[in-house]
Amino acid sequence: MVERFEVALNTPAGRLTTAIDVPTGFIPITAIVPVTRRLGEEAAQLEVQHAIEAGLTISCQMGCAACCRMLVPLSVPEAFALREYVGQLPTDRRTHLLNRLSDTKDSLKREDLWDRLNDVAEASRQVPDEDLDPINRSYYALRIPCPYLENEMCSIYEARPAACRELLVTSPAELCQDLVQNPVTPLPVSMRISSILGLVWGTLTSSPPRLIPLPIALEWAERHEEESRRTWPGSSLLDQVLDNMWRFLSQAFTKK
Ligand code: SF4
Numbered sequence: 001m002v003e004r005f006e007v008a009l010n011t012p013a014g015r016l017t018t019a020i021d022v023p024t025g026f027i028p029i030t031a032i033v034p035v036t037r038r039l040g041e042e043a044a045q046l047e048v049q050h051a052i053e054a055g056l057t058i059s060c061q062m063g064c065a066a067c068c069r070m071l072v073p074l075s076v077p078e079a080f081a082l083r084e085y086v087g088q089l090p091t092d093r094r095t096h097l098l099n100r101l102s103d104t105k106d107s108l109k110r111e112d113l114w115d116r117l118n119d120v121a122e123a124s125r126q127v128p129d130e131d132l133d134p135i136n137r138s139y140y141a142l143r144i145p146c147p148y149l150e151n152e153m154c155s156i157y158e159a160r161p162a163a164c165r166e167l168l169v170t171s172p173a174e175l176c177q178d179l180v181q182n183p184v185t186p187l188p189v190s191m192r193i194s195s196i197l198g199l200v201w202g203t204l205t206s207s208p209p210r211l212i213p214l215p216i217a218l219e220w221a222e223r224h225e226e227e228s229r230r231t232w233p234g235s236s237l238l239d240q241v242l243d244n245m246w247r248f249l250s251q252a253f254t255k256k
Helices: 029-053 076-087 091-110 114-122 129-142 162-166 173-177 193-205 214-223 234-255
Strands: 002-011 014-023 026-028 231-233
Touching: 002 029, 002 234, 014 029, 014 234, 026 029, 026 234, 029 076, 029 162, 029 193, 029 234, 076 091, 076 193, 076 214, 091 114, 091 214, 114 129, 114 214, 162 193, 193 234, 231 234
Parallel strands: none
Antiparallel strands: 002 014, 026 231
């Protein structure tokens, strides 16, 4: 049984209205991830339209994966959702991905980054930006392709993290080859979905908002598997998601 909710959100790029079906019973946090990402993508689409109407061009295209060398942060619900997604893949596909993740782990260990990423994911408090910046820079300096990147295409496209969906630029694509040296112009993001899901999880579990770096997300989710089995009423999860979205949007209007 599902219950339908009509959702209306005022974003800086226009009004988003959509219908959302949420199970009436108790659901795990992963069940709310797809719909939360969909709302984020619909808000992003309004930003794209807004940019095009202003005469700008979105440079991001299929086959351009320059940004897939950055460290991608996931919220806890997304890490659990990614584990579920990989777990239901056909065996040969799953084995292939796990081998790629293992290669990435070896590279990161050689560079002394693996433990630092785990420290971020297991921190008992929110890791401040000044601690994250050097880790992000060290990781990007290696230009390690994302373990889920194959032939410059995302191999988990429908399950990719929210952070991957949110980075769109209007500056020339060649500038993205070096995101440290070059100034790129990203489209505004009115609601950061990974932050919203992280805040929802933090409220539900009385824990600090936690960032899980993508290369370690499956192992982290495996270690914390028991937490992923908890359930809450679907409508209450949606309420919390929308509550955090409204907060983000009101901040986005304040910044304008
Ligand atoms: S998950 Fe997909 S889109 Fe995100 S960094 Fe990896 S390959 Fe790129």
